[in-house]
Structure formats: C-alpha cells, structure tokens
Amino acid sequence: MADPVREELLALAAxxxxxxxxxxxxxxxxxxxxFRIHTKAEGLLNADISLELVFHxxxxxxxxxxxxxxxxxxxTRAQCVTIQEKLLEQAEKLLSEPMVHELVLWIQQNLRHILNQPETGNGSEKCTFSMSTTVDDGLWVTLLHLDHMRARTKYIKTVEKWASDLSLTGRLMFLGKIILILLQGERNNIKVPKS
Structure with a gap:
C-alpha cells in the first residue's frame, strides 16, 4: 500500500x-x-439522511x-444510483490525489441538490447495492440480467460454484420479477458479452 493511501486511511479513521x-x-x-463510512447529509425538507458509503x-x-x-x-435505488454517478463525476476531477474525504464532504453538502433533480425520481424500491469501479486490466464489474429462474435453489448453488471456481465475488438480487447477478473479479475471469 502506497504511503499517501496509508496516510489517507489513517486520517479517515481519525x-x-x-x-x-x-x-x-x-x-x-x-x-x-x-471500507465503509456511515455519515449523514441534509436531504429534502432539511431532514438528515443516513448514508452508508462503501469505497474500494x-x-x-x-x-x-x-x-x-x-x-x-x-x-430509492434510482436515487442511490444517481448519487453514485455524481460522486464518480466528482472523483474524476480529483484523480491522482487522495479524494475520499473530499467526496464525503461533497455529498454532505450537495445531497439536497441531487435529490431535487427530477431524474432522481421518487420510486418506492430501496437501494440495496450498487458498485462501480474503473475498467482496467485488473478488477472488472459486470451486471447480468436473467430472464427467469426455474429451479431457484439449484440455480443459486450453480452460480455460487461458478463464482467460486472463477474467484469472483458478487451478489444475486431478486427485485420483484427482475433477477440480477452482479459479479466482480479479475478481467480474465469475466467475459464481457458483445453487443
């Protein structure tokens, strides 16, 4: 671990x-x-909103x-995705320097404005998980959408075995009728489907 990153982690812990x-x-x-940071930010109507931010x-x-x-x-999930996108846009401006604390401060100061934007919506489904990472030669993330699942228990065991065999981590999500598999791992172990 590089010294600037070690120093940033020590500062964040403090x-x-x-x-x-x-x-x-x-x-x-x-x-x-x-690592995970729990914080609060001012949302709509000046109400504090608890946020769990996980950084990789x-x-x-x-x-x-x-x-x-x-x-x-x-x-909602849509609001979480919008916040994530805005944080990544902000992170691009801070590239090449430690940025986590700046990002946390930025979201604390701007959450209300993000939630006021019409594209964040006001749906009722809660945010359960969303992860984004850079696309490079190492770590990749892919999201798969399944049309259906007949033998749910057997299918879950098969997906877990494949993920284990390929050294992938991930999450299987059932969102009503929508079935998603989020996978994270080495680029060589994740084949990106061609459009």
Whole structure:
C-alpha cells in the first residue's frame, strides 16, 4: 500500500471515529482496500439522511477512480444510483490525489441538490447495492440480467460454484420479477458479452 493511501486511511479513521462510522471490510496487497463510512447529509425538507458509503480503493488508487457503493434506507435505488454517478463525476476531477474525504464532504453538502433533480425520481424500491469501479486490466464489474429462474435453489448453488471456481465475488438480487447477478473479479475471469 502506497504511503499517501496509508496516510489517507489513517486520517479517515481519525475523522470518522464515532461509533460505527468507520469500518475496514477488507485489505489486500493485490485487491486494495474496501471500507465503509456511515455519515449523514441534509436531504429534502432539511431532514438528515443516513448514508452508508462503501469505497474500494484498488492498488493503483489514486491514479484510478475508487469503486463506490451507496446504501440508504431513506433513498430509492434510482436515487442511490444517481448519487453514485455524481460522486464518480466528482472523483474524476480529483484523480491522482487522495479524494475520499473530499467526496464525503461533497455529498454532505450537495445531497439536497441531487435529490431535487427530477431524474432522481421518487420510486418506492430501496437501494440495496450498487458498485462501480474503473475498467482496467485488473478488477472488472459486470451486471447480468436473467430472464427467469426455474429451479431457484439449484440455480443459486450453480452460480455460487461458478463464482467460486472463477474467484469472483458478487451478489444475486431478486427485485420483484427482475433477477440480477452482479459479479466482480479479475478481467480474465469475466467475459464481457458483445453487443
């Protein structure tokens, strides 16, 4: 781990030192560091909204964008995706320097404005998971949409086995009639479908 990244993580741990504000989820010399920050930001009608921000700092960070996941029981999935997109846009402006604290401060200051935009919608489904990461020779993320699943238990076991065999991590999500598989792993283990 590079010294600037180590220093950034130490600073973040000191800043977010309250109960359950900061948690390192994993640390690896090959995959980088994944950690979670719990914070609040002012939403619509001046109400505080709890946010769970999960950052994945790849080994090449800060020369590449961090992976960012947004979760909140107060926001819809569409709102979480919009916030994630806005954070990644902001991160592009800060590329090549430690940026996590700047991103957290930015979302705290701008959440209300993002939620006021019409494209964030006001649907009722809650945000469960969304992750984005840079596309490089190492870590890739892909989202698969399944039309249907007949033998659910058997299918889940098969997907888990394939993911394990290919050293992939992911999440199988049932959103009403929509079935999604989110996979994350080495580029060589994820084949991107051709359009």
């Amino acid at each position: 800043i977010y030192c309250g109960p359950h504000e900061w948690e390192v989820l994993s640390r690896s010399e090959t995959d980088g560091t994944i 700092l790849p080994v090449s960070y800060p020369l590449c964008l961090p992976g960012i996941s947004i979760n909140s029981k107060h926001l």
